[in-house]
Amino acid sequence: MLAETSPFTPGIPVPFEYFVGRRTEIERLREMVRAVKSGRPKIGLVAGERGIGKSSLVAFVRRLSERDDGAAAAHVFLGGVTELPEMVRRVFDRLLKESAEKSWHQKIRDYFGKHVKEVGLFGISVELDIPPGQLGNLVHDFVPSLRRLMSQIRDERAILLLVLDDINGLAESKAFAHWLKSLMDEIATSEQGLPLCLLLVGLEDRRESLIRQQPSLGRYFEVIDINPWEIEETKEFYNKAFASAKVSVSEDALRVMSEFAGGLPVMAHEIGDAVWRLAVPPTATLETALLGVFAAAEQIGRKMFEPQVMQEVRSERYRTILRTVGEKVFGERPILDPDIHRFKRSEIRAFLGEDEADVLDNFLRRMVNLGVLRRDPEGGRGGYSFTNRLHLVYFFIEAQRAKKEAGKRGR
Ligand SMILES: Nc1ncnc2c1ncn2[C@@H]1O[C@H](COP(=O)(O)OP(=O)(O)OP(=O)(O)O)[C@@H](O)[C@H]1O
Numbered sequence: 001m002l003a004e005t006s007p008f009t010p011g012i013p014v015p016f017e018y019f020v021g022r023r024t025e026i027e028r029l030r031e032m033v034r035a036v037k038s039g040r041p042k043i044g045l046v047a048g049e050r051g052i053g054k055s056s057l058v059a060f061v062r063r064l065s066e067r068d069d070g071a072a073a074a075h076v077f078l079g080g081v082t083e084l085p086e087m088v089r090r091v092f093d094r095l096l097k098e099s100a101e102k103s104w105h106q107k108i109r110d111y112f113g114k115h116v117k118e119v120g121l122f123g124i125s126v127e128l129d130i131p132p133g134q135l136g137n138l139v140h141d142f143v144p145s146l147r148r149l150m151s152q153i154r155d156e157r158a159i160l161l162l163v164l165d166d167i168n169g170l171a172e173s174k175a176f177a178h179w180l181k182s183l184m185d186e187i188a189t190s191e192q193g194l195p196l197c198l199l200l201v202g203l204e205d206r207r208e209s210l211i212r213q214q215p216s217l218g219r220y221f222e223v224i225d226i227n228p229w230e231i232e233e234t235k236e237f238y239n240k241a242f243a244s245a246k247v248s249v250s251e252d253a254l255r256v257m258s259e260f261a262g263g264l265p266v267m268a269h270e271i272g273d274a275v276w277r278l279a280v281p282p283t284a285t286l287e288t289a290l291l292g293v294f295a296a297a298e299q300i301g302r303k304m305f306e307p308q309v310m311q312e313v314r315s316e317r318y319r320t321i322l323r324t325v326g327e328k329v330f331g332e333r334p335i336l337d338p339d340i341h342r343f344k345r346s347e348i349r350a351f352l353g354e355d356e357a358d359v360l361d362n363f364l365r366r367m368v369n370l371g372v373l374r375r376d377p378e379g380g381r382g383g384y385s386f387t388n389r390l391h392l393v394y395f396f397i398e399a400q401r402a403k404k405e406a407g408k409r410g411r
C-alpha cells in the first residue's frame with residue numbers, strides 16, 4: 001500500500017489517536033502536575049530504553065495537562081546540549097514558541113520584550129534572541145524569571161510544566177545537577193513558591209549519573225520507569241492502526257508482528273510500516289507479516305545502530321553463530337521472557353565445531369566492542385547480556401532469518 005498513507009510513524013512521537021497503553025504512568029504524571037498548583041515544585045524523571053516511548057508519553061501528558069489542568073507547558077528537546085546557558089535559552093525559546101497559538105501569546109511576547117525576533121516569511125514565527133552575554137543571567141535568575149512569567153499569565157494558567165527531553169548529555173554535567181538542586185532549594189525556601197513541574201526525560205542510567213554528580217539530588221526525584229509493552233498492548237496498537245485504514249490483519253499475522261516487536265513501540269511502528277507497504281488489501285497475511293518483520297529489522301539496523309553492527313551481523317562468517325543463537329539460545333522462548341537478554345558462551349559453544357570456536361570468540365569480542373553485548377558478571381563465567389532491548393530484538397529477528405536461510409539450503 002502507499003507509503004504516504006501509512007498510519008505508522010517510526011521514530012517520531014505518536015499521533016494521539018494511535019497512542020496505546022501507559023495508563024498508570026499517565027495518571028502518575030498528571031497527579032504530579034496537578035500537585036504543583038500548591039506552589040511546591042516537583043521533578044520527575046521519565047526513564048527508559050531507546051525507543052520505548054518516553055517522548056510520546058510526556059507529549060501525551062503535556063497535552064492533557066494543558067487541556068484539563070490549566071498548565072502552560074513546553075517540551076524542550078536537549079539532544080546534544082551539554083551546557084546550562086544553551087539549555088535555558090532553549091527553554092525560554094520553546095515557551096515563547098509554544099504560546100504562539102494561545103490566547104496569552106501577547107503577554108508572553110510582552111514579557112520577553114525586545115528579545116522577540118520575528119522570523120520566516122511575513123514574520124510568521126518568532127524566536128528568542130538573547131545575546132550570549134546575557135544567558136548567564138538567565139541561568140542564575142531562572143526562578144525569578146519563571147515567577148514573573150507566570151504572574152504575567154496568571155489569569156489564564158496556574159501551573160508551569162517544563163519537559164526537558166533527551167537530557168542524556170546534561171546528565172553527565174555537575175553544573176546541571178547542582179543547578180537542579182539549587183532550583184529546588186531556592187523555591188522551597190522562598191515564600192511564594194513556584195507551581196513548577198519539571199519532567200526530565202532520558203535513558204535509564206541517567207538517574208545514577210545525576211545523583212553521582214550531586215548526591216542529595218536523589219531525594220527530589222520521582223522516577224517513572226517506562227517498561228516494554230505487553231503483547232496485548234502491541235496487538236491493540238496494531239488493531240487500532242490497521243482498523244483506521246480499513247485493512248484487516250489475519251490472526252497469525254497479528255501474532256507474528258506483535259511478538260517480533262518485542263515490546264518496543266519503535267519496533268512495532270517499523271514493523272507496521274513495512275507490513276503496510278507490502279500488504280495487498282484488504283488483508284495483511286502471515287507471509288506479509290514475516291517479510292515485514294525482516295524488512296523492519298533492516299531499517300532499525302540502518303537507522304539506529306553503528307554501521308559496523310549490521311555489517312558484522314550480516315556477514316557470512318558469523319551466520320553459523322547467529323543461527324546457533326537462534327536455535328539454542330532463543331529457541332522457542334518468547335522474546336518477552338524476562339531472562340532472554342542473557343546467555344552463556346558455553347550454550348553456543350556446545351553446538352559448534354572446533355574450528356568455529358575461534359569465530360565465536362571473535363564474534364563475542366566484536367559485539368562487546370560495538371556495545372551490543374556486555375559481559376554479565378551475574379551470569380557467571382562466560383556470561384553475556386544484551387546492552388539494550390533494541391539490540392536484543394534485532395538479534396532475535398536476525399537469528400530467525402539465519403535459521404530460515406539455513407532451512408532453505410536444506411541444512
Ligand atoms: N504509547 C504509544 N503508542 C503508540 N506508539 C508509540 C507509543 N509510544 C511510543 N510510540 C512510538 O514508538 C516510537 C518511539 O517512541 P518515542 O520517540 O516516544 O520513544 P523514546 O523513548 O522517546 O525514544 P528515544 O529514546 O529514541 O528518545 C515512535 O515511533 C512512537 O511513535
Ligand SMILES: [Mg+2]
Nearest residue numbers: 054055056165
Ligand atoms: Mg525520545
